Amino acid sequence: GTIVQVRRDDVAVPADASDKHEERRLLNAALDRADLHLRALADSLAEQTDAGHAGIVAAHAEFLSDPELLDLATSAIDAGRSAPFAWRAAYEAYADRLAGLPNPVLASRAADVRDAGLRVLRELTGHRMGRQDLPLGAILVAEDLTPSDAASLDRTRVAGFATTKGGSSSHVAMLARSLDIPAIAGIDPRVLDLPEGTPAILDGFRGVVRIDPSPDERVRVTERRRRLAERRERELAEAFEPALTTDGRRVGVVANIGSPQDARDATAHGADGVGLLRSEFLFFGRPTAPGEDEQAALYAEVARTLDPGQPLVIRTLDVGGDKRLPYLPMPREENPSLGERGIRVGLARPEILRTQVRAILRAASAGAWLRMMFPMIATLRDFRRARELVEAERRSLGVPRVPIGIMVEVPSVALLADRFAEEADFFSIGTNDLTQYTLAMDRGHPKLAPQVDGLDPAVLRLIADAVRAAHERDRWVGICGGLGADPQAVPVLVGLGVDELSVTVPTVPAVKSQVRELSFGQCQELAQRALRCDAAEGVRRLIPAKEM
Ligand code: PEP
Numbered sequence: 001g002t003i004v005q006v007r008r009d010d011v012a013v014p015a016d017a018s019d020k021h022e023e024r025r026l027l028n029a030a031l032d033r034a035d036l037h038l039r040a041l042a043d044s045l046a047e048q049t050d051a052g053h054a055g056i057v058a059a060h061a062e063f064l065s066d067p068e069l070l071d072l073a074t075s076a077i078d079a080g081r082s083a084p085f086a087w088r089a090a091y092e093a094y095a096d097r098l099a100g101l102p103n104p105v106l107a108s109r110a111a112d113v114r115d116a117g118l119r120v121l122r123e124l125t126g127h128r129m130g131r132q133d134l135p136l137g138a139i140l141v142a143e144d145l146t147p148s149d150a151a152s153l154d155r156t157r158v159a160g161f162a163t164t165k166g167g168s169s170s171h172v173a174m175l176a177r178s179l180d181i182p183a184i185a186g187i188d189p190r191v192l193d194l195p196e197g198t199p200a201i202l203d204g205f206r207g208v209v210r211i212d213p214s215p216d217e218r219v220r221v222t223e224r225r226r227r228l229a230e231r232r233e234r235e236l237a238e239a240f241e242p243a244l245t246t247d248g249r250r251v252g253v254v255a256n257i258g259s260p261q262d263a264r265d266a267t268a269h270g271a272d273g274v275g276l277l278r279s280e281f282l283f284f285g286r287p288t289a290p291g292e293d294e295q296a297a298l299y300a301e302v303a304r305t306l307d308p309g310q311p312l313v314i315r316t317l318d319v320g321g322d323k324r325l326p327y328l329p330m331p332r333e334e335n336p337s338l339g340e341r342g343i344r345v346g347l348a349r350p351e352i353l354r355t356q357v358r359a360i361l362r363a364a365s366a367g368a369w370l371r372m373m374f375p376m377i378a379t380l381r382d383f384r385r386a387r388e389l390v391e392a393e394r395r396s397l398g399v400p401r402v403p404i405g406i407m408v409e410v411p412s413v414a415l416l417a418d419r420f421a422e423e424a425d426f427f428s429i430g431t432n433d434l435t436q437y438t439l440a441m442d443r444g445h446p447k448l449a450p451q452v453d454g455l456d457p458a459v460l461r462l463i464a465d466a467v468r469a470a471h472e473r474d475r476w477v478g479i480c481g482g483l484g485a486d487p488q489a490v491p492v493l494v495g496l497g498v499d500e501l502s503v504t505v506p507t508v509p510a511v512k513s514q515v516r517e518l519s520f521g522q523c524q525e526l527a528q529r530a531l532r533c534d535a536a537e538g539v540r541r542l543i544p545a546k547e548m
């Protein structure tokens with residue numbers, strides 16, 4: 001590919017203006033357009049990817065109505081500044097203040113504020129970004145790319161992203177992964193000085209950008225790309241067969257989805273069903289929550305997309321933490337991931353949960369094998385309250401029971417797994433949160449990111465306990481966190497006895513094909529060794545990563 005520099009060029013703006021009413025009107029119109037654009041982008045992201053990126057973009061839209069930010073901008077306009085000048089000064093001051101906060105999560109929002117702010121500025125000046133003139137195979141290098149930059153690029157021309165800031169679990173890196181674009185963060189800042197058009201290779205496997213590759217290297221890369229494409233084709237051709245290990249153990253490979261479109265894609269990729277419908281994605285990017293009928297229709301549409309016997313696990317609304325809904329205002333919390341999120345929101349506002357539960361129960365007759373699951377369960381008390389709410393709605397609707405399971409994403413649940421297994425019909429292990437809560441490391445923290453590894457033996461022991469407890473009661477256990485698609489984790493998880501891996505749609509064929517190469521017996525031995533390691537690195541050394 002070739003290097004393309006993405007610079008956040010300063011837009012030239014006039015400093016002063018004479019008609020403050022006109023400037024205010026211009027600013028409001030630009031804010032409205034940016035808001036519309038962001039919401040449309042959130043919708044299209046929700047359709048393209050399975051994960052939370054739509055929510056991040058929706059959160060950008062939220063910044064645009066922050067009273068403090070608007071106040072800063074309008075006071076500057078009232079003092080005689082032009083709308084673009086006032087707006088830029090306002091969002092930059094606001095972002096600087098956030099960046100200076102000791103709380104890294106808040107500080108990382110500064111980049112989001114700048115992203116949203118720049119979008120409005122471009123609306124004001126008619127200066128759109130979106131480089132539509134990208135050469136084929138462009139390797140975009142930038143200090144930082146925002147999720148909305150990444151999402152608005154022409155994907156067919158981009159060979160990869162390389163940024164000098166950010167980590168592998170930054171939002172843009174996650175977005176790149178689910179769009180299937182290689183991305184490397186934290187590269188040497190000297191790449192920012194390279195002239196446009198410099199030939200380069202982005203080696204996502206080693207995490208490096210090689211400049212001016214030799215003819216030999218180019219041949220190797222082209223070869224590797226060809227092999228990868230061939231392998232993907234092979235994997236897809238076999239994806240519609242079940243995934244059996246060489247010694248005959250079946251592992252369900254199902255998909256994580258966020259929309260009916262994802263469900264269609266999942267089927268086209270050979271998924272054995274849906275292990276996680278993140279229902280919050282149906283709530284993002286819209287002005288109000290979907291009502292009972294609308295939700296029932298959406299769930300039924302997903303159910304009808306699958307085969308009648310295939311599982312469909314619908315998770316009730318998981319908001320709070322880093323996922324916010326504009327029409328569900330929640331008080332700011334010091335520690336949002338330890339606050340009101342997941343089922344806690346549902347129990348605190350039972351009308352929302354009740355509406356959703358009714359919609360799910362009504363959709364249960366539409367086909368597929370529908371099951372309901374609660375997020376962020378930490379105590380038996382919360383689980384029982386949620387289950388009682390379901391039972392009350394079920395009786396009032398006069399419909400049959402559906403299996404009710406829980407996410408295992410808080411260590412307390414894994415530790416009390418034997419008790420939970422008496423009452424829950426199944427477990428689905430959310431390794432993203434389980435890792436964050438076990439290691440007490442924010443899953444989105446830019447500095448801690450490399451250490452937040454679900455293959456940490458502490459996390460693996462909790463998974464092992466949960467699987468054992470579930471199987472003792474003949475309950476089924478799945479994995480629905482990102483670990484389930486990590487090629488180094490798959491043999492360990494299979495060896496720990498999980499029944500199902502629920503993974504992003506594009507990775508379904510590869511995971512199935514990997515399972516077919518494994519022997520369950522060997523995976524069990526490997527898993528026992530992994531449980532005795534003292535760190536994630538040790539576990540990873542047991543399973544060398546395979547390069548193409
Ligand atoms: C998880 O925590 O692993 C999970 C699957 O849920 P989410 O990523 O939506 O929090």
Ligand code: MG
Binds near residue numbers: 409430432433
């Ligand atoms: Mg979670």
